[in-house]
Amino acid sequence: MKNLSLYALVFLSLSCQGTKIEQLFSSASPYDKYLHDLKSSTLKNNSLVKDWEAAGEQALADSNSVELPYKELTQFDPAAPEAASFLFSAREGQEITINLKLLSDTSAIWFIDLFKVNGSGDLEQLKPERNENASRYPVGSEGKFLLRLQPELLKGGLVELSISYASTLSFPLLEKSYLNIASFFGDSREGGRRKHEGVDIFAARGTPVLAVSEGRVSRVGNNRLGGKTVRVSSGRYSYYYAHLDSQVVSAGSKVKPGDTLGTVGNTGNARTTAPHLHFGIYAPGWKSLDPLHFFQDAPELADLPMADSVFLNNWGRVKGELVNLRQGPSTRSLVLDKLGRQEVFRIEGKTAGWLRIRLPDHRKGFLASNLAEDIESPLDKRTLQDSDWLKVNWWSSEFQHPSFSGKAEVFGSFGQFDLVTAANGIQLWVKNQADRTDL
Known part of the structure; x- marks a missing residue:
């Protein structure tokens, strides 16, 4: 009762202040x-x-x-x-x-x-x-x-x-992309004494170097390693352009994507190499980041045939002798379990070459499409007896009932049970004949 009174007071307080509950x-x-x-x-x-x-x-x-x-x-x-x-x-x-x-x-x-x-x-x-x-x-x-x-x-x-x-950034050179990166983040430098803190993109001397994002030019300088450089600050990141042949912006100026900052050259410690742009990204604390991930778009995946949807949300079964249930849709993915021939599962999703499945006990994973088949055709026939143990679904209790007695078609199995369709058209689980204790 004390809590109810407190809630009532809160409600009245909010109402008096014109505050809506929403x-x-x-x-x-x-x-x-x-x-x-x-x-x-x-x-x-x-x-x-x-x-x-x-x-x-x-x-x-x-x-x-x-x-x-x-x-x-x-x-x-x-x-x-x-x-x-x-x-x-x-x-x-x-x-x-x-x-x-x-x-x-x-x-x-x-x-x-x-x-x-x-x-x-x-x-x-x-x-x-x-x-x-x-x-x-x-x-x-x-x-x-x-x-x-x-x-x-x-x-x-x-x-x-x-x-x-x-990608989240535009590329700093026209008509080029991340595919034109020639030296990558983390590559060895000076005989292994340091790591490359950016990427190198080779281009003809004088090629315009472009801003990759909105920002403000924080520094225009010249040093032994980077030669002529431009730094642009933008939110949490700082973008570093080095080995420039020329700089065409000044510190404090605002830039937007595509604005020219300078031109490609080989100044600084790049004077013995072909002209190229060194581009780096730094987070707070001057932590260097791999620019590749900022520039890279994922490859386009092909459309999935609509015909693949026919058996979604239906039962499938293993057609191999012993197959791998994997954590992901790849042969590199972790093997979760082994599935035996004719074991059944629910097909929940279809991706290129793989099925996303759920087993009757709710475990799930991925199975290669070519190791599975639908259950349209029965595997065998059996006669259900009054004494057979039945389940209407995997998690229900076992029961016996004479109304299901008669001929049935077997479509697969899981654990100690067969998945069957009885003579009256009802699908249910029946304990394997080999596991019956009365035989």
Whole structure:
């Protein structure tokens, strides 16, 4: 009662100050606002709402590991609350790009939530720039990130998800790109006594050197190593242009991307090499960063054939003798387990050459497409007895019932149970005949 009185006082205080209760949630994410609305509605005690919330929480606790760029087809059943999550790494200087293409129900609202995984494993929710079903987020520090994807309650359908990265800086030389970098960050210098703190791009003497970002020229100088140099400060970064043949800006001037700062040369300790631009990026504390990640766009992935969506959210089975269940869609990825011939699984996503699957016991991973097949055709037939132990789904209790007795078709197995379709058309699990204790 004391707590209720306190809450009442807080409510009255906010009301007297003209503060709306909605303002308490102004900083919440669209996902959290939607969940709050669900719990405040007449559906608050509905099991579907609880299942929807549980699906979102489970997705955060159990993610699929992928490498960028990544693209997949996936399908969500509107009748069964579902969520999926993807764990990936990104580097400072990259911009994470997320795009969701709605291929069936274009009216559905989808929640695309991005988190940073901190050193302790805790999730820090990020606020990317959003535009309908697309998001962009510049990476401020290298690390692991988690993306959760979930449609609104009682919605879903077929979608194509793309997670990639894009450059955050324009290139300092016209008609060139990161592919023209000839000497990379970290390369040995002076017989190994120091490391290269930038990248070198070779070009003809006199080629204009361009600003890569908005900023202010902080220094125009000349020194033994860099020769003629220009430094530009922009937010948390400082950009360093060295070995210039000429400088055409002065300290204190503002610049924008594409403005000319000087021209390519070979001054300083580069006088014995061909003309080139040395470009470096420094963070606070004069920490040098690899410029490559600021310039590099991810390769474009081919569109996935719509025909691959036919078996999404359906059962598949192993067609090899013993195959690897992997953490990610790559033969380089960690092997999580071995799956035997005719073991069954749910197909949750399809990417190039790989299936994202979930086993009946909810373990998940990736399986090479050529090691799997659909379960359209039965493998065998068996006769169900009154004494057979049955389950309607993997996690339900075992039971016996004469109404299922008769002929059945076997489509695969998992553990001690066969996945069958009974004579009445109902799909269920039946204990393997080899495991029956009454035989």
